Structures are given as C-alpha cells and as structure tokens.
Amino acid sequence: MKKMTIFIMLLGMGLFIADNANALVAFTNLPIKTVAGCSNPARVIKVTNTFSFCPEAASGIAGAAITFINCSGTIYKSSSCSSLVNALGSASDTHFKMHANGGHAGYDLFVVGPQLGYYLEMDNDAMPTTDIDKKNMADFKMANSKAARTCLNKMLSTTGSKCIFNATGVSQ
Amino acid sequence: MKKISYLLISLLFLALTFYACSGGSKRSISGIATDTSCAVGQTLVGGVCVNSTTTVTLCNQDDPQNNETDTRVMGWGGIDVFKMFSTSCYEDALACDHYSNYDCNSWVDPNDKAPYKVGLGSLGADAFCCGSLNPNCNAPVVSGCAGGIAYTYKFIKCDADLYMLHGMIGTVRQATCDDISQQSYNPLKIGSVVALSIKGSGFFILTPDEDTSMLVQMVVAKSQPAGLPWADVPSVANFLTELSKDCISTLASDSAKEGSFCVLNSTRYGIELDLLY
Numbered sequence: 001m002k003k004m005t006i007f008i009m010l011l012g013m014g015l016f017i018a019d020n021a022n023a024l025v026a027f028t029n030l031p032i033k034t035v036a037g038c039s040n041p042a043r044v045i046k047v048t049n050t051f052s053f054c055p056e057a058a059s060g061i062a063g064a065a066i067t068f069i070n071c072s073g074t075i076y077k078s079s080s081c082s083s084l085v086n087a088l089g090s091a092s093d094t095h096f097k098m099h100a101n102g103g104h105a106g107y108d109l110f111v112v113g114p115q116l117g118y119y120l121e122m123d124n125d126a127m128p129t130t131d132i133d134k135k136n137m138a139d140f141k142m143a144n145s146k147a148a149r150t151c152l153n154k155m156l157s158t159t160g161s162k163c164i165f166n167a168t169g170v171s172q
Numbered sequence: 173m174k175k176i177s178y179l180l181i182s183l184l185f186l187a188l189t190f191y192a193c194s195g196g197s198k199r200s201i202s203g204i205a206t207d208t209s210c211a212v213g214q215t216l217v218g219g220v221c222v223n224s225t226t227t228v229t230l231c232n233q234d235d236p237q238n239n240e241t242d243t244r245v246m247g248w249g250g251i252d253v254f255k256m257f258s259t260s261c262y263e264d265a266l267a268c269d270h271y272s273n274y275d276c277n278s279w280v281d282p283n284d285k286a287p288y289k290v291g292l293g294s295l296g297a298d299a300f301c302c303g304s305l306n307p308n309c310n311a312p313v314v315s316g317c318a319g320g321i322a323y324t325y326k327f328i329k330c331d332a333d334l335y336m337l338h339g340m341i342g343t344v345r346q347a348t349c350d351d352i353s354q355q356s357y358n359p360l361k362i363g364s365v366v367a368l369s370i371k372g373s374g375f376f377i378l379t380p381d382e383d384t385s386m387l388v389q390m391v392v393a394k395s396q397p398a399g400l401p402w403a404d405v406p407s408v409a410n411f412l413t414e415l416s417k418d419c420i421s422t423l424a425s426d427s428a429k430e431g432s433f434c435v436l437n438s439t440r441y442g443i444e445l446d447l448l449y
Contacts (some may be wrong), residue, residue, distance in 0.1 A: 045448065046348045047431040095429065100415055100445045123293070142411045153449060157427065 029059040029066035029165070035165040047095060048065065053099060053112045057119045065166035066095065068152070070159050075113055076111055081160070089113025091159075096152045100145060109148055120165055122148075144169050325388075326435040328352070328364075329423045334362040345446070349431055360384060366424035368417055373418040387435070388416065412445060419447045 038044050038054035046052045067079045068088075075094045077086035088094050094113035095156045115131070122141050147170040151163040164171045206428050228363045330337050330349035337344050337357040344357055367378045419434035435446040 042346065044345070047448070049350070092429065095432065096446045096449050098449075099446070100412065100447070103255070133272075149449070153422070 011093055013053060028065055030059055030119045030121075032056060032112065046095065051093065051114050053110070053117050055108075055119070065164065066118065067164045068155055069162040070155050072159055075106045075111075075156065077116070079162075079164075086116060087113070088116045088118075091156050094156060095148075096156075098145065098149065102144075109145075111152065120148075130150050148161050179212055226281075245447070287376075325436040326357075327420050327423055327436075329428045329430060331430075333364050334366055334420075334423050336360045336362055345435055345437070364424075366420075370419045375413060377420065415445055415447070418448070419445070422449060 001032050024108050033054045034057045035044055035052050035054050037058075038056055038140070040056075043056065044054050046059035066077060069076050069078055070091055071078075071084060073091050074084075075083055075088040075091055076094055077088065078084060088111065090113070094111070097110040097112065097124060099108055109122065111120070148163070148165070151170050151172055154162045155163045162172065248298055276296065317410050324338065324344045326344050326347055328335050328337065328349065330352050334353045337352065339358055341357065347357050349352075351357055351359075362377065362384045363379055363381065365380050368375055376385070376386055403425070416434060416436055422428055423432055423434060429449075431448070433446075433448050437444045437446065
C-alpha cells in the first residue's frame with residue numbers, strides 16, 4: 001500500500017510537470033553580433049545601403065524578460081520612457097525579423113535598429129517527447145509568433161506603446 | 173487504521189493530480205483577459221485574440237501515409253505562385269474556407285473589387301515541378317525534377333513599390349533593393365496598389381494590372397524540418413499561409429519600410445519564411 005501511495009504521488013507530479021512544460025514559452029534576450037563579427041557573412045541582412053545587421057546572438061543563453069518601448073519615435077530596450085537607455089534607433093529605421101517553418105525550430109525573433117539589436121528566442125524548458133506535446137509546443141510557438149508580430153507592429157508605429165516579452169509570452 | 177490512512181492519502185493525491193491536469197493550476201498567459209473574451213475559433217495569446225491554429229479545416233491535403241505514389245509525400249512542402257489563367261487552375265484553392273472569418277470570395281467578381289483584377293496570361297513559377305497540385309496548370313521555371321533544390325520567392329518593398337524576385341535560394345535570398353533590376357532575379361514589379369484575399373491553402377495578390385495579379389499557394393504534404401519530428405500539417409499549412417499573406421499585406425501598406433521583405437522558401441523539408449518588417 002505504501003508503495004502504491006508513492007507511485008501515485010510520483011505519477012501526479014510527473015503529469016503536472018509534463019503538462020506545464022508545454023504551457024510556457026521562455027523568451028531569451030541577447031545582444032546580436034556586429035556585422036564584422038558575423039560568423040557567416042551570408043547571413044548578414046542588408047536592409048538599406050547604410051544599415052545591415054547580423055542575425056546571430058553575441059553571447060550565451062541568458063534568460064530574462066525584455067521590454068521594448070517607443071518613446072517619441074525612438075525605440076528603447078527599456079521598461080518606461082522615464083529611463084531612456086539602450087536606444088535601438090528611430091522607429092522608422094527599426095525592424096524586426098522573424099523566421100518560421102513547419103516545425104519546432106526557427107521561431108527566433110530579432111528586433112534591430114541602426115544602433116542596437118536584440119535576439120529573442122521562443123523556446124520552452126524541455127524538448128517534448130510525446131506527439132501531443134510536440135504538437136502543443138508547435139501550436140504555442142505559432143500563436144506567440146503572431147502575438148509578437150502584432151505587438152511589435154503596434155509598438156513601432158505608436159509612440160508610448162510597448163511590448164513585454166517574458167516567460168509567459170507577449171503582452172503590451 | 174494505518175491502511176485507512178494510506179488510502180486517504182492516496183485519494184488526496186489523486187484528487188490533486190486531477191485538479192492539476194485539468195487546468196486548475198494553469199496560469200493565464202497574459203493576465204489581461206480570459207479565453208472567454210475571444211471569439212469562437214480564436215485563442216488568447218499575450219492579451220491578443222488570434223485565430224486558433226489547431227481547429228481549422230485544411231483543404232487540398234492528401235493523406236501522405238496512404239498514398240506513396242503521390243510525389244507530395246516526399247517530406248517537403250511546396251510553394252506555387254500562379255499568375256491567373258482560368259478558374260480551373262486554382263479551383264483547388266477555392267474548394268473550402270481557410271478561416272471562416274476571412275472574406276474569401278472577394279476575388280470572384282473582379283468588377284466588385286475595382287480597380288483590382290484577376291489576371292490573365294501565362295503561368296508563373298512552381299517551387300518544385302514535382303509538387304504542384306495541378307500539373308496542367310504549371311509551367312515550371314526549374315528544369316527537371318530535382319527535389320532537393322530550394323526555390324525562393326522574395327517580396328520586397330523598394331521605392332514605395334512592391335517587387336517579387338524568384339529563383340534559387342542562394343542568390344535571391346540576399347537580394348536587396350539595389351538588385352531589383354537584375355534580370356537574373358526574374359524581377360516583377362507588382363506596384364503600390366495591392367489587395368490580398370486568402371482562400372483555401374493560398375492567397376491572391378490582386379493588382380490593377382492583370383499581369384501582376386497572382387495566386388500564392390502553400391502545399392504542405394508533410395512537414396519535417398531536418399532532424400525534427402513531423403509537424404502537424406493542418407496547423408502548419410494554415411499558419412504559414414496566413415503569415416505569408418499578412419507579411420505581403422504589410423509590405424503593400426503605405427507604412428511599410430524601405431527594404432522590408434517576405435522570403436518564401438521551399439525546401440525538401442518544408443516551407444520556411446524569413447520576414448523583415
């Protein structure tokens with residue numbers, strides 16, 4: 001009987017953990033590399049004659065929430081307009097790049113301006129193993145990809161607007 | 173007495189387990205609203221109601237598991253871009269609704285959408301000549317049937333106009349506004365007056381010029397990015413179609429930035445999109 005109780009406890013904990021592993025998407029933000037430091041020059045995105053960027057992270061994984069805000073037409077990586085730090089550039093010159101495909105990989109997101117750029121990765125804590133978990137994870141990435149696009153488009157075009165990326169997803 | 177205690181503890185943990193797994197412990201994604209604030213067929217994500225990708229009906233998909241003679245079962249998706257020719261060439265795309273809340277029939281009578289037209293004329297490019305939905309409606313620009321070749325369409329905003337470049341991925345992918353006049357990229361100036369309408373697994377790009385109106389059709393027989401498990405085909409097809417359509421729609425808007433692009437890339441492993449807004 002004692003063994004049965006322990007078994008049920010472990011089963012319950014396992015189901016709880018598995019269920020929540022696919023309910024969360026962590027956004028990890030990292031500065032991007034310089035064009036000169038791009039490991040693969042073919043990856044460099046030339047936006048205009050005077051603005052190119054390298055879609056590669058500059059350093060290792062460092063999970064953290066990140067907020068972009070439009071303060072009077074300039075985009076900052078900052079939580080409010082009272083603290084104007086980490087300017088990416090003017091809203092008209094700031095872009096975001098998305099990559100999407102039919103599976104789990106490749107839902108990375110870059111928010112880049114002429115002065116600064118950031119890499120955000122949508123990923124959850126553990127690679128799912130069951131078919132239903134894989135499907136749920138892909139669906140969740142697709143949905144968050146759309147939410148990110150909607151939010152960033154609004155943020156880039158509306159002064160005072162912001163996008164908050166954290167472990168639970170995207171919010172305005 | 174000891175056995176009864178164990179039994180009660182077991183029942184308690186069973187109840188907690190069912191509570192946790194039935195959603196009782198789940199957090200709201202945004203904390204801003206609940207699912208009940210979204211319309212039917214939508215899901216709340218980050219405080220925004222988006223169309224659900226899991227409950228829609230997909231058109232034009234065979235069951236790849238049971239049809240080994242279908243060349244579309246080779247584990248890749250394809251992108252077809254047609255110039256309008258006749259309804260028979262894109263009837264597959266008209267067979268059913270993509271999302272029920274889209275205006276899917278705006279293309280039917282071009283007079284109702286003046287100045288937009290359903291174009292006439294020659295057919296456009298096919299990402300994989302082996303992978304078209306309707307072989308009679310394709311004039312592939314890729315000679316032979318090399319399934320491993322990746323073919324790319326790049327829509328780019330330059331000088332307030334929308335352009336489409338197409339060709340092999342290695343060259344077209346990196347093309348910029350400086351390159352839109354290079355004939356090796358097969359440039360097509362779509363112009364600045366553009367409307368889009370989604371239907372089935374494709375969407376129409378309608379312009380005042382019938383030679384630049386076209387249908388972009390996504391075909392996902394299977395989707396398996398290299399080294400990863402098979403993905404859900406209906407969700408993937410609808411997601412990629414909608415994402416592509418939204419990207420090109422954004423490029424067509426007046427506020428689109430110079431150099432913004434939508435790259436639609438077809439490989440043997442499926443469809444990939446690179447989007448710069």
